[in-house]
Amino acid sequence: MHTHIIPEKLPRFTDKFGYGDFIYLDHHKPGFAKMMKGHKFFREIEANCWDPQIRIDEYAGNKTQVQVVCTIPVMFSYWAKPADTLELSRFLNDDLAQLVADHPKHYIGLGTVPMQDTELAIQELRRCKEIGLVGIQIGSNINDLNLNEPQFFPIFEACQELGMAVLVHPWNMMGFDSMEKYWLPWLVGMPAETSRAICSLIFGGVFERLPKLRCNFAHAGGSFLPTIGRIEHGYNCRPDLVAVDNDVNPREYLGKFWVDCITHDPVMLKYILDTVGTNKVTLGSDYPFPLGDLDIGAFIEEMNLDKEVVEGIFCDNTLDWLDLDKKDYL
Numbered sequence: 001m002h003t004h005i006i007p008e009k010l011p012r013f014t015d016k017f018g019y020g021d022f023i024y025l026d027h028h029k030p031g032f033a034k035m036m037k038g039h040k041f042f043r044e045i046e047a048n049c050w051d052p053q054i055r056i057d058e059y060a061g062n063k064t065q066v067q068v069v070c071t072i073p074v075m076f077s078y079w080a081k082p083a084d085t086l087e088l089s090r091f092l093n094d095d096l097a098q099l100v101a102d103h104p105k106h107y108i109g110l111g112t113v114p115m116q117d118t119e120l121a122i123q124e125l126r127r128c129k130e131i132g133l134v135g136i137q138i139g140s141n142i143n144d145l146n147l148n149e150p151q152f153f154p155i156f157e158a159c160q161e162l163g164m165a166v167l168v169h170p171w172n173m174m175g176f177d178s179m180e181k182y183w184l185p186w187l188v189g190m191p192a193e194t195s196r197a198i199c200s201l202i203f204g205g206v207f208e209r210l211p212k213l214r215c216n217f218a219h220a221g222g223s224f225l226p227t228i229g230r231i232e233h234g235y236n237c238r239p240d241l242v243a244v245d246n247d248v249n250p251r252e253y254l255g256k257f258w259v260d261c262i263t264h265d266p267v268m269l270k271y272i273l274d275t276v277g278t279n280k281v282t283l284g285s286d287y288p289f290p291l292g293d294l295d296i297g298a299f300i301e302e303m304n305l306d307k308e309v310v311e312g313i314f315c316d317n318t319l320d321w322l323d324l325d326k327k328d329y330l
C-alpha cells in the first residue's frame with residue numbers, strides 16, 4: 001500500500017511556468033533516468049520507477065499481485081503557484097488513472113492535490129475520485145505548516161465526505177539543512193516528520209472531529225508509536241501546552257488510524273502490532289527505493305505470527321483502509 005511511481009515522460013514544467021525547480025526526467029541511457037530538480041541532478045532512478053510491466057514482474061517475484069501507487073513526494077510541489085501545482089497534479093493523477101484502467105488487477109491509485117490552496121485541493125480531490133483513484137497522498141507538513149492548520153480542515157472534511165483515503169508521507173524534512181551529512185534527513189527527519197503529522201492531527205482535534213477519516217501513516221508512523229509514552233506523559237503533565245485544542249488522551253486514537261509495516265525490524269513490528277492493533281498494520285514497501293522493504297514482507301513471514309494476522313497485514317487491512325472489496329482483485 002505504499003509504493004512510488006512516476007510518469008516516464010514529464011513536461012518541462014520549469015520552462016513552461018518560467019520559474020522554480022520542478023522535476024523532470026533525463027533518460028540518459030536505456031533503463032535509467034536522471035531525476036533533475038530544475039536543472040540540478042537530484043537522484044538516478046531505474047525503469048521500475050515508471051514501467052508498469054517491469055513493476056508487475058518484480059512484484060510477482062515477491063508473490064505480491066497488487067500495488068497501491070502514488071507519486072514521489074518530491075513531486076508534491078506545494079511551494080509553487082497553486083494553479084501550477086494543480087496543473088502538475090492533474091498530469092500525475094491522469095497518468096495514475098490510466099495505469100489503473102490499463103491494469104485493474106495490479107494497480108490502485110492515490111492522487112496528489114495542491115494542498116497549499118484549499119479550494120483547488122478539494123476541486124482536484126473530487127476529480128481524483130471521478131477518475132477512479134481511491135484516495136490521496138499528502139505531505140507531513142505543507143510548506144512548514146502543520147496539518148492541523150484551519151486551512152487544511154475542509155480538505156480532510158472532503159476526504160471523509162467523499163470516502164477518499166489519505167496516506168501521509170514525510171517530506172520537506174525539518175532540520176534538513178542543518179543535518180545533511182549521513183543521510184540524516186531520511187534517517188532522523190522522516191520519522192520525526194511523521195510523528196509531527198500524527199501529533200498535529202490528534203492535538204489539533206482533526207481525528208476527533210472527523211471520526212470516519214481513513215488515514216494511513218508511512219514507515220509505521222515514524223517515531224510516533226515508539227514515543228507514545230512520552231507523548232501521553234506530556235499530555236498528562238502539561239495539558240496547558242498539549243491539550244489546548246483537544247482534551248482527549250492521545251492514546252485514545254491508537255487503533256483509529258493505519259500505519260504501514262516498514263520497520264525493517266521484527267521486534268519493532270511486534271510492538272507496532274501490539275500498539276495499534278493487528279487490523280491496522282498494512283503491507284508497505286516504499287518500492288522501488290533502496291530505503292524501502294524491497295524483499296517485500298519477507299521478515300513478516302519469519303515472525304511466526306498467526307495466519308490471520310499475516311493475511312491482515314498482507315491484504316485485508318489495506319482493503320479495509322481503502323474501503324475496497326477483495327473479490328475485485330481475484
Ligand SMILES: [Zn+2]
Pocket residue numbers: 002004169218286
Ligand atoms: Zn515512500
